[in-house]
Amino acid sequence: MASFNKFKNVLMLAFDWILYGAAGVAGHCQVTVAQPRFQQADSSMNVSLPCSFSASGCSSPQPEVLWFRFLTSTHQGLCTPGCTDHQKYKVHSAGNNILLQIKDLTEDDSAVYICGIAFSDSSPLSKQTGDGTVLTVTGSGKQLSHGKLISMITASTLLFLYSSAVLISFVVYKLKPKLQKKSGKDQTTENCKINSGRKIFQAIAQELQKQRYAQHQQQPEDLEDDTVYQNR
Numbered sequence: 001m002a003s004f005n006k007f008k009n010v011l012m013l014a015f016d017w018i019l020y021g022a023a024g025v026a027g028h029c030q031v032t033v034a035q036p037r038f039q040q041a042d043s044s045m046n047v048s049l050p051c052s053f054s055a056s057g058c059s060s061p062q063p064e065v066l067w068f069r070f071l072t073s074t075h076q077g078l079c080t081p082g083c084t085d086h087q088k089y090k091v092h093s094a095g096n097n098i099l100l101q102i103k104d105l106t107e108d109d110s111a112v113y114i115c116g117i118a119f120s121d122s123s124p125l126s127k128q129t130g131d132g133t134v135l136t137v138t139g140s141g142k143q144l145s146h147g148k149l150i151s152m153i154t155a156s157t158l159l160f161l162y163s164s165a166v167l168i169s170f171v172v173y174k175l176k177p178k179l180q181k182k183s184g185k186d187q188t189t190e191n192c193k194i195n196s197g198r199k200i201f202q203a204i205a206q207e208l209q210k211q212r213y214a215q216h217q218q219q220p221e222d223l224e225d226d227t228v229y230q231n232r
Contacts, residue, residue: 029058029121035114035130043105043139051098051115051130058119058126065091066116067100070132078113102135110137 033053041047055063067079067089076084079100083089092099098115112132119126 029055029119029123029126031055031058031063031117031119031126031128033115033117033128033130035133037131038134038136040136040138041105043107043137045105046101046103047105047135048092049100049102049113049115049133049135051100051117051133053096053098053115053117053128055096055117055119057123058121060120063120064118065093065098066118067091068114068116068129070112070114105137107137107139110135 031053032055033051035049035051039047039049051065053063064081065079066077066081067083069076069078078084078089079091081091083091088103090101090103092101098117100113100115102109112134114129114132116127116129
């Protein structure tokens, strides 16, 4: 981080050498630059890094736009202001908004990209840089591993469902004889209950029939006793 801050100070000093025709009222021009801190993109794609600035009290209408790239231990001037590789880099300006377009990204393009705005005024605040945008380029191998991960999750889910179905079928197959045997026992018990009820009903019917027969046999004797009593 210390080397990165040192590099920014070097850039500020370099602006005085890059710009020519410095003129204007000293101490009046003030510039502020803003950049997003992080941006991610896929390899083999294009990306546009934004940069915006505000200026007050500056004599010149349009500033010079500079782009640098800070690597691990070195820095590169990409567009100062002309781009070193017009096929790879291109700067687009629209008022106070700047875009650095980078084509055909590779993992080697991962770096800190710094936007610099420099007016021709001699004020120290007329030349400023942003805090830099950390560009991370992801390779196709990571995308492939992500796709493999999704495939593995899908295959694991299907395998789990298949194993569950096989286990349920096995349990049903094992329990089926027991369920049938239990059902047979239940049916036998029910039949025994029915037969027992029938026997009880038959015993009650026979008892009632005996009582009726006994009453029928006693009735003539009672009538004969009454007749004898009346004659007397």
